[in-house]
Amino acid sequence: MVTGLSWAWFMLVSMTSTPLEALDWLQPEWPAPPNVRAVCTTRHGGVSSSSYDSLNLGSHVGDDATHVQHNRTVLLQALAARPVFLNQVHGTRILELAADTPDTLTADGAYTRASGLVCTVMVADCLPVLLCDAQGTQVAAVHAGWRGLAGVAGRGVVEQAVERFWPPALVEYGQSATELIAWLGPCIGPQAFEVGADVRDAFVSISPQASECFQPLAGGKWLADLPALARQRLRQLGITQVFGNDSSPSWCTVGNPLRFFSHRRDRVSGRQAACIWLK
Numbered sequence: 105m106v107t108g109l110s111w112a113w114f115m116l117v118s119m120t121s122t123p124l125e126a127l128d129w130l131q132p133e134w135p136a137p138p139n140v141r142a143v144c145t146t147r148h149g150g151v152s153s154s155s156y157d158s159l160n161l162g163s164h165v166g167d168d169a170t171h172v173q174h175n176r177t178v179l180l181q182a183l184a185a186r187p188v189f190l191n192q193v194h195g196t197r198i199l200e201l202a203a204d205t206p207d208t209l210t211a212d213g214a215y216t217r218a219s220g221l222v223c224t225v226m227v228a229d230c231l232p233v234l235l236c237d238a239q240g241t242q243v244a245a246v247h248a249g250w251r252g253l254a255g256v257a258g259r260g261v262v263e264q265a266v267e268r269f270w271p272p273a274l275v276e277y278g279q280s281a282t283e284l285i286a287w288l289g290p291c292i293g294p295q296a297f298e299v300g301a302d303v304r305d306a307f308v309s310i311s312p313q314a315s316e317c318f319q320p321l322a323g324g325k326w327l328a329d330l331p332a333l334a335r336q337r338l339r340q341l342g343i344t345q346v347f348g349n350d351s352s353p354s355w356c357t358v359g360n361p362l363r364f365f366s367h368r369r370d371r372v373s374g375r376q377a378a379c380i381w382l383k
Contacts, residue, residue, distance in 0.1 A: 127159075127182060128363075132287040134347040137240030139219075142380040143183070144232065144289045146363050150175035152374060160365070160374025162226050163189075167374065185381045187222040188214060194230075194251045196261040198244065198268055212261050213246040215268040222381040228365040229357050231330050231349070232289035232378030235265060239283070242269055243380045248334055250303050258310035262337050281342030288349035289378045290364055293356030294319070294329035297368075301326065307333060311340070331355070 127149040132142050150159030151174050156167040161179065163172045179187055188201050191210045199211035201221045214223035223245035225232050230249035236242065244265045246252075252261035269284060294317075304326050307314035314336060317329040331349040338346050349355040357364040365374045 127178075129182075130289070132234065132348060134285055134287050135345070136236050136285055137238065139240045139383045140236045140243060140380065141183070141185075141383050142234050142236075142243075142287065142378075144378040145179065145376045147365050147374060147376060148363075150178055155370055155372040156374040159376070161189075161377045162228075162375030165374060166372065179377065179379075183222055183379065183381070185220045185222050185383075187224040187377065187379055189224055189226070190214060190247075192226065192247050194247075194249045196252055196255050196259070196264050198246075198261070198264045200268065212248075212252050213244060213265050215242065215244040215265060216382070217242045219382040222379045224377050224379045226375040226377050227289070227291065227357075228367045228373050228375045229292040231291035231334055233262060233265070233334060234287045234289070234378055234380045235269075236285055236380065237269060237283050238285065240382065243382055244268060245378055245380050248330075250299070250306070250328065250330065250333075253330070253333060253337065254303075254306040254310075260337070262334065263341065266341050266343070282344060284343045285345045285347070286338055286343055287347045288331050288334060290349060290355045290357050290360075290376075291330055292358050292366065292368055293353060294327055294332070294351050295353060296356055296358040297328045297330055299326050299328045300324070303328060311336065 128146050130144040152158050152160040152167050152171040159175050160167050189207045191208045192212050195212050197211040198213040201214050201216040225245045225247040233246040233248050235244040246261050246265050304318045317332040319327040329351050331351045357366040358369045367373045
């Protein structure tokens with residue numbers, strides 16, 4: 105196993121009559137209940153070519169539509185459950201999934217208590233956050249770019265997702281939140297995520313300790329540690345069981361071009377997906 109990674113290789117084979125090649129996907133190493141399943145795809149296992157090779161799951165990035173559909177079928181067959189794809193806009197809305205929920209509804213996260221529905225977020229530098237409760241009754245997937253993570257007045261996409269676990273919204277987190285388990289997937293790392301002062305201010309103005317997640321560069325720029333910012337937000341909500349991305353280089357989408365898509369690195373890029381569902 106590569107040093108610094110908290111994942112295991114997840115070798116999935118399609119249940120069709122023609123077996124697919126083993127897929128080099130990631131499975132969280134975390135103490136989730138047995139009925140909670142989760143994976144994060146890599147760029148391997150599909151049919152897309154050029155900048156999108158090979159398992160691009162994004163239909164909005166300029167790839168051949170028939171290739172994207174094939175790749176999504178690969179995902180569907182491998183999971184044996186239906187991924188629900190969102191129209192992600194770097195916002196904070198969390199959509200609750202039901203059996204009749206269609207694809208392409210606008211949200212940056214999904215939540216469900218229903219089995220067989222896959223909460224799915226697509227990423228290519230933004231941070232995917234997967235959540236479940238210790239009882240295995242509910243799951244959520246979050247697309248956390250810096251805008252969604254920062255949110256408004258300190259209430260971003262992670263806070264919105266956690267509120268789904270204990271309605272009504274704006275509950276006190278405290279003891280209940282300790283029952284939640286989180287996994288952070290691959291994203292742009294702190295070695296590569298150069299941002300302006302506006303990004304730093306969006307976090308530090310709400311929480312002074314967020315300054316620990318930024319390193320100064322020349323010209324008023326900063327290197328931002330997106331996974332560390334997410335871990336801070338989760339701790340502030342009372343969530344102490346956080347696994348996965350530890351901000352080391354092996355998790356960086358920009359620095360690992362053979363494994364991960366990265367929009368910042370390539371500009372024209374595919375999308376991998378982080379998925380969680382109840383079996």
